[in-house]
Amino acid sequence: MLFDFFPSATLTRYLAKTFVVRILAVLVMLVLVLMMLDLLSNSADILEHPGNGQEQILYYVSLRIPQLVQQFLPYSVLLATIITLATLNQNSEVVAMKAAGLSAHQILAPLLLTAFVISLFTFAFNERVVTRATGALTAWENAEYGPIPKDPDVRANVYMNDGNDILLASTISGSGANTVMRGISYYEADDTGMIVRQLRGSEAVWANPGWLLKDARIFDVGTASQEVATEPVLIAPDLRLEQIALRKVDPDSENLFELRRSIEALGESGRMTGELRGKWWHKISGPLSALLMPLLGAVAGFGLARSGHLFARAVIGMALGFAYFVVDNAALALGSFGGYTPLLAAWAPFVLFLLIGETVLIRTEE
Structure with missing residues (x-):
């Protein structure tokens, strides 16, 4: 009975395939454009170090692309949702599906399932690829794009207080x-x-x-x-070894388990860990942002295309999606200052916009 929520298998595959193709197209476009802009800003610094050349530029690209994919995959899901649903609406395919007895939630079900799979992929990609790339790129930047010390414990440009x-x-x-x-x-x-x-x-x-x-x-x-x-x-x-060992924890270069161990060590030494605990929770809630995008962008897929409001609906869907990212970043910032608890800072935006998306969809289409 659970699968009765989805349309037919053929229609589910069609919608999911269309959605995935558009996600990949938008993601590739965004990553290529942003990577070129990033190289314009940083290639001079890379080539400034003696001996660096094309090989080092390609190495930088290989470390930077995973970060860009992590950062802009949710945006790609949002834009792909709007493009997919607006195209289906304009071609009267949404009208045909509704005439066949499908509800708005059933039309969105293949997109939501696809977005959930993307969320799982994003979590695994962040934990296995992005954290390592971030750690390597940070170490290279600290070495001013020169040879990185072979000792994995080497840290550069350390600043500490002793009273x-x-x-x-x-x-x-x-x-x-x-x-x-x-x-x-x-x-x-x-x-x-x-x-x-x-x-x-x-x-x-x-x-x-x-x-x-x-x-x-x-x-x-x-x-x-x-x-x-x-x-x-x-x-x-008065500068102890424990202070040296726990000088800095970079949550972007540590996976979920490493970050938990770092937080526990910092807590045992009496250091404040609220910001890091918020980042730990966000490693789980962040990838799930892709699951929200079909819901927030769904407003672009319904309503009559010939009414002339299709563009306005697309803008509303885009505004809802981008508003989520603004609120999400603001909540993390407030959590780092102690305004929110770590759990609330990481999960409140997700729950809030899940309710907003459901409310808009039910009030307008159901």
Whole structure:
């Protein structure tokens, strides 16, 4: 009885095939155009590094395309919904299906099923492909499009606070007591936050507590004098190994399970995790946005095409779809500031626009 909700098998295949073809066409068009614009902005930076050429440009493209697919696949589903339903309406196919006794929900059922399959694909694609591409691209960008350090634990351009003092490191490698920071700039500040001394060195190692800075060059702000230390200097006495290990979590480059472990580790160390928990929930709710698009764009497929309102209906459907993305981003931003709980920030827009789409469809067509 569940399959009675769908039209005939032939009509279901026809609608699903038409929908998929249009999704792919719109997605390819968007990705190609946006990739070309992206290359115009970043190709000069890539080629600026000595030795980089066409191979590095293609490597950048291979890492950037998965991000563009993730970002614009829901938009493609929305635009494909409007194009598909508007074309069916204009060719009187919607009228024929309604005359055969199909309701608006039954006409949309193949599109909703297709969108659900796309949502599942998007989730798997994000977890297996996009996170890895994002992590690799971030590491390459941190290396200024040069050779990426072979050590997977290497992090670049690290900024940390030790009370009022500030520590900058070009790279951090290793883990635990074997952690090594290189290219160190350490700024000592007084209780008012004014910098009183600057220390620069080639390398700092864990001294338990604090860090021993080698080849230290010390500049005293008060006397405007500089000296070179003959022995390693102890810096950042309150900067613990746990703070180094948990300095930053990038939710875009970690899959669902890795991000959960990172959140638990941050929570155990007393760090705030509200924003990351919102991103964790959004890894589930985000791909389901494709499921909403046929419902929000459905207004374009009904009504009389000859009434001259087809274009207006298409615009309304597009506006509803884009409004969802605006509200979704706004909810995540509010969640990161603590205005919403993480669960509410990730799921409220989905539930809200699901109800809006159903209301519009029922009030206008059912």
